[in-house]
Amino acid sequence: MSKAVSHRPGSTTGSGRPLASLAGLLRDWLPRQRWFAGKDRPVTDLSVLSLTELFPGCLHLLVHTGGGVPAPGGTPPAGDCYQLLLSVRKQLAPRLDRAFIGRAEEGSLAGLAVYDALYDPRAAQLLLERLRRPGTAGPLRFESDAAARVPGGLAPRLLDAEQSNSSLVYGDAYILKVFRRIQPGVNPDLEVPGALAAQGCARVPAPVAWFRTEEPWPATLGVLQPFLPDAADGWTLALRALVAGDDFTTEAHELGRAVAEVHLALATAFPPGVHGETSRTVAAMTARLDAAARCVPALAPFVPGLRTAFAALATCDAGPPAQRIHGDVHLGQVLRAGEDWFVIDFEGEPSRPLSERCSAQSPVRDIAGMLRSFDYAARQRRPWRPDWARLCREAFCAGYAARAGWDPRTKHALLRAHETDRAVYEVLYEARHRPDWLPVPMAAIERLAVRGG
Numbered sequence: 001m002s003k004a005v006s007h008r009p010g011s012t013t014g015s016g017r018p019l020a021s022l023a024g025l026l027r028d029w030l031p032r033q034r035w036f037a038g039k040d041r042p043v044t045d046l047s048v049l050s051l052t053e054l055f056p057g058c059l060h061l062l063v064h065t066g067g068g069v070p071a072p073g074g075t076p077p078a079g080d081c082y083q084l085l086l087s088v089r090k091q092l093a094p095r096l097d098r099a100f101i102g103r104a105e106e107g108s109l110a111g112l113a114v115y116d117a118l119y120d121p122r123a124a125q126l127l128l129e130r131l132r133r134p135g136t137a138g139p140l141r142f143e144s145d146a147a148a149r150v151p152g153g154l155a156p157r158l159l160d161a162e163q164s165n166s167s168l169v170y171g172d173a174y175i176l177k178v179f180r181r182i183q184p185g186v187n188p189d190l191e192v193p194g195a196l197a198a199q200g201c202a203r204v205p206a207p208v209a210w211f212r213t214e215e216p217w218p219a220t221l222g223v224l225q226p227f228l229p230d231a232a233d234g235w236t237l238a239l240r241a242l243v244a245g246d247d248f249t250t251e252a253h254e255l256g257r258a259v260a261e262v263h264l265a266l267a268t269a270f271p272p273g274v275h276g277e278t279s280r281t282v283a284a285m286t287a288r289l290d291a292a293a294r295c296v297p298a299l300a301p302f303v304p305g306l307r308t309a310f311a312a313l314a315t316c317d318a319g320p321p322a323q324r325i326h327g328d329v330h331l332g333q334v335l336r337a338g339e340d341w342f343v344i345d346f347e348g349e350p351s352r353p354l355s356e357r358c359s360a361q362s363p364v365r366d367i368a369g370m371l372r373s374f375d376y377a378a379r380q381r382r383p384w385r386p387d388w389a390r391l392c393r394e395a396f397c398a399g400y401a402a403r404a405g406w407d408p409r410t411k412h413a414l415l416r417a418h419e420t421d422r423a424v425y426e427v428l429y430e431a432r433h434r435p436d437w438l439p440v441p442m443a444a445i446e447r448l449a450v451r452g453g
């Protein structure tokens with residue numbers, strides 16, 4: 001039986017010494033996780049917002065770092081909230097080495113090994129069982145599409161890839177994405193695929209079950225959707241083509257069509273947006289650039305040149321109307337199964353506030369994301385293959401135009417501004433998560449600032 005453990009939000013000691021002991025271990029472990037956003041500051045404060053015994057031996061936690069203590073049900077505080085599933089054992093089997101968080105030193109957990117339960121097949125199976133049978137566990141709510149029939153007993157495996165979240169694949173039939181950084185509200189990765197499926201859009205795997213919390217505020221915690229078993233992601237396929245010296249333009253053209261179809265479905269599924277005033281877009285892009293330059297000094301010399309890309313928006317054609325978009329389009333977010341491209345991960349850029357990610361924006365933002373991704377792929381090759389990226393870019397835009405009815409290549413200033421904004425985001429992302437990759441977006445920054453495109 002699951003039960004909610006009574007716990008005073010904001011305290012690491014509300015349930016006694018075990019929490020204090022856990023908090024100590026988590027302060028060291030959290031910053032080492034790829035999905036941890038606050039890598040640029042030490043975890044000095046950590047509070048437990050909610051703690052639920054999901055099943056015997058497995059605790060579900062929402063923890064908060066980097067800000068004031070949040071009030072229950074109140075306004076979300078500054079800082080970040082993370083979802084953790086933790087288990088304890090006397091000894092960890094070697095196959096759970098990667099899951100090890102630390103050994104508790106005090107309280108009732110003293111001497112026990114604390115580990116990330118998502119690596120434990122038993123815990124992963126029990127989590128799927130909860131999703132198969134809608135119900136509650138303390139503040140947690142497990143829900144499903146009434147038409148979905150998820151079979152029991154599917155063998156779980158945790159995807160190794162370093163991602164923004166953690167994903168479990170069950171029997172190559174379903175994939176459960178467990179969100180790590182939790183923001184109040186419905187996660188777009190539940191909301192958007194659900195709305196697109198209702199439109200009959202076949203480009204997106206539709207959610208079949210999900211779980212969410214009511215405390216400390218309503219938020220989505222995880223989504224189960226069909227797994228595309230023989231799919232390969234666009235990044236893997238593009239690199240394979242580059243290594244083999246193959247052309248990728250047919251794939252890029254089809255990708256352009258797929259992204260355009262998703263945009264058309266999004267425009268129908270969500271009420272059309274009002275075009276934000278251009279001056280506000282310019283101000284927002286400029287503010288993001290200035291903030292990024294404060295964190296990554298290498299950007300500073302390019303700031304004046306990059307600002308001209310944003311300023312040009314004031315005098316150029318406004319382009320297509322604002323609408324709901326994907327928000328973080330790149331080659332890793334598209335999967336090819338058979339001849340078809342699918343689009344996944346509608347969370348948007350993980351570091352942006354949820355309200356911003358759900359607001360109507362220019363679809364050019366998504367197009368710019370994919371164009372940047374061709375550049376990223378081309379730069380994985382020595383020597384660099386700018387011609388490969390250029391041909392993919394042309395083909396993607398042509399495919400997009402064939403389906404959307406307008407051609408991104410005719411909106412040069414708009415594209416340049418959005419590619420610049422995206423490259424600035426990438427500089428910050430790489431500086432925080434993969435410093436070795438920083439030269440990739442920096443090369444684009446130099447090109448966009450100095451040569452203008």
Ligand SMILES: Nc1ncnc2c1ncn2[C@@H]1O[C@H](COP(=O)(O)OP(=O)(O)O)[C@@H](O)[C@H]1O
Pocket residue numbers: 159161163164165166167175177205225226227228229231233332333335344345347
């Ligand atoms: N429906 C699916 N079918 C097959 N593979 C998937 C599916 N959804 C996600 N994946 C795989 O899982 C990886 C992580 O998914 P993604 O939604 O991008 O998570 P994250 O937000 O953690 O980046 C993808 O790169 C892809 O390889």
Ligand SMILES: O=P(O)(O)O[C@H]1O[C@H](CO)[C@@H](O[C@H]2O[C@H](CO)[C@@H](O)[C@H](O)[C@H]2O)[C@H](O)[C@H]1O
Pocket residue numbers: 163164165235328330331332333345348349350369372373374376377426429
């Ligand atoms: O984790 P997400 O898939 O939500 O996206 C984040 O991580 C991506 C890297 O995994 C990052 O993408 C950047 O690197 C890609 C190559 O690894 C490249 O194809 C993309 O064009 C580039 O932006 C993405 O920006 C970030 O939000």
